[in-house]
Amino acid sequence: MKKKRPVLQDVADLVGVTKMTVSRYLRNPEQVS
Numbered sequence: 580m581k582k583k584r585p586v587l588q589d590v591a592d593l594v595g596v597t598k599m600t601v602s603r604y605l606r607n608p609e610q611v612s
Contacts, residue, residue: 591598604611 587598587601591601594601600611
């Protein structure tokens with residue numbers, strides 16, 4: 580059985596932030612505290 584790749588929402592749920600925060604961090608990490 581093949582595992583599905585994680586999506587932004589999976590990461591956001593895991594760390595307790597919004598999907599937009601994860602996206603913003605990936606594009607510009609120094610903007611996110």
